[in-house]
Amino acid sequence: MKIVTQVKLIPEADQAAALSATLRTLNEAACWVSRVAFKRGIPREYELRKHTYAQLKELGLGAQAAQHVIKKTRDAYTTLKANIRAGNLGKTGSKRRIKAESKPITFRPNAAQPYDDRCLSWQYDAQTVSIWTTAGRLKGVRFLCSAESLKTLREFRKGEADLIERDGVFYLIATCEVPEPDVYEPDGFVGVDLGIANIATTSTGYQAAGRGLNRYRKRQLTLRAKLQKKRTKSAKRRLKERSRREQRHAKNTNHVIAKTIVTEAERTSAGIALEELTGIRQRVRLRKPQRVTLHSWAFSQVGDFIVYKARRAGVPLVYVDPAYTSQMCCECGHTDKRNRVGQGLFICRNCGVVAHADRNASHNIAARGAAVWTAGRESRVPATP
Known part of the structure; x- marks a missing residue:
């Protein structure tokens, strides 16, 4: 089963500035990609990549960062469409639904940004990470977590991790694939x-x-x-x-x-x-x-x-x-x-x-x-x- 483990980053002053600037840049780029997707009728991810990838690279984004920005935007529209289909935004013609459908999706300046193993590496013994930013690769960024969380990360971490900023504090939320034990026959x-x-x-x-x-x-x-x-x-x-x-x-x-x-x-x-x-x-x-x-x-x-x-x-x-x-x-x-x-x-x-x-x-x-x-x-x- 998939669970998430959250760790708190303890960056230096210059590292914190670089992380904050990176999130702002990536989310501004995501807002631009969202406007392109809305204008062109929310195309498939492959089509959206053809219209936006080169421009994102010109902005100075790395290849993986640009791919994740496009995928994040497309996933946001997929979620919106699913919520509309499920009726979570009201019936057809309701104010809430019209508001959601009438404008492109926007992203907060400190919204979460996904990182994969090419953009982020973990050093569990030293409890540090190496992470890509628009100012270059930051190495030796310290993180804090409980002993149990560290053990879970070391043994079961798999897939992407999200970088978020909350009240000026940075966190990494990592996905872990934990094996499920066999279900026993219940006695009542x-x-x-x-x-x-x-x-x-x-x-x-x-x-x-x-x-x-x-x-x-x-x-x-x-x-x-x-x-x-x-x-x-x-x-x-x-x-x-x-x-x-x-x-x-x-x-x-x-x-x-x-x-x-x-x-x-x-x-x-x-x-x-x-x-x-x-x-x-x-x-x-x-x-x-x-x-x-x-x-x-x-x-x-x-x-x-x-x-x-x-x-x-x-x-x-x-x-x-x-x-x-x-x-x-x-x-x-x-x-x-x-x-x-x-x-x-x-x-x-x-x-x-x-x-x-x-x-x-x-x-x-x-x-x-x-x-x-x-x-x-x-x-x-x-x-x-």
């Missing part, structure tokens, strides 16, 4: 119910409450609103300093939750059953005060973290239909909307069982996960002679 399934009040509730008893994260997000929202109202230079500086802080905090929380769930499943030789929540933002209709809470809910990120951690550990994982899991009794199977008395209370109208609503739903998800696994299992019936 751990059902995972994802929510807002409780980020994740499992059928084994683990519950990750969302109270702390929701309070943190509400506090960050209030602070951002106060700073935005001031409209002073210091307020803007503080907003820039605080940018992405909430995102990093939520990401770390989701990593911890996902690791806890996968470790528990691996320890008990169980599989993991997740709800298929694709398109929930489009399906669910809420009042205006509740929309911020829903769209701040990183349920997709939690699910993605659980998926890749399960794959790395060899834990079986299946997706199940989430319909009526919160209304169906896990004991008798009776389904009624009135069974869900409150946010955290479930009382079955048929058998009278009383349970935590999310815990009840997680048991239903676990049962469906076992059924899905059995239905998809390879037949063990002897062949007919």
Whole structure:
């Protein structure tokens, strides 16, 4: 499986200036290539190369850098077309879709730039890299990472790495091909119910409450609103300093939750059953005060973290239909909307069982996960002679 490993570059002052200038030059070139692609109807990469490669070389770009600029631009249009086809930018005629289709794609001055092994080489023992820039090849640029990340890079790095600049700090994001262990035969399934009040509730008893994260997000929202109202230079500086802080905090929380769930499943030789929540933002209709809470809910990120951690550990994982899991009794199977008395209370109208609503739903998800696994299992019936 493919994973990414991020390392932090520690360049000298002149090296940092060269890296920053390189990113600006390459992204300006990408914007020009994008305008050519838009004007000519977004041709194929080979055709786009015929119209732009010679001019990029005249700008002083190396052969590989010019190729990557063209490929990056073409990939951006491929992604845009896929998003339009999937309906992620709205229906035909919507303002968002018209805006996306009516102008060429632009790239930020510090947007990521891909590097291959011809433009970038790694010296793991010295923890340095040699990297191409518009000012020449920079050698001995130091990088920092954890011992585990360094081991992953040394053993499994394969393919390209992206150079990015974030708040004046440079990072390299490398692609690593990590072998996947064989998936074992599960002894039951751990059902995972994802929510807002409780980020994740499992059928084994683990519950990750969302109270702390929701309070943190509400506090960050209030602070951002106060700073935005001031409209002073210091307020803007503080907003820039605080940018992405909430995102990093939520990401770390989701990593911890996902690791806890996968470790528990691996320890008990169980599989993991997740709800298929694709398109929930489009399906669910809420009042205006509740929309911020829903769209701040990183349920997709939690699910993605659980998926890749399960794959790395060899834990079986299946997706199940989430319909009526919160209304169906896990004991008798009776389904009624009135069974869900409150946010955290479930009382079955048929058998009278009383349970935590999310815990009840997680048991239903676990049962469906076992059924899905059995239905998809390879037949063990002897062949007919």
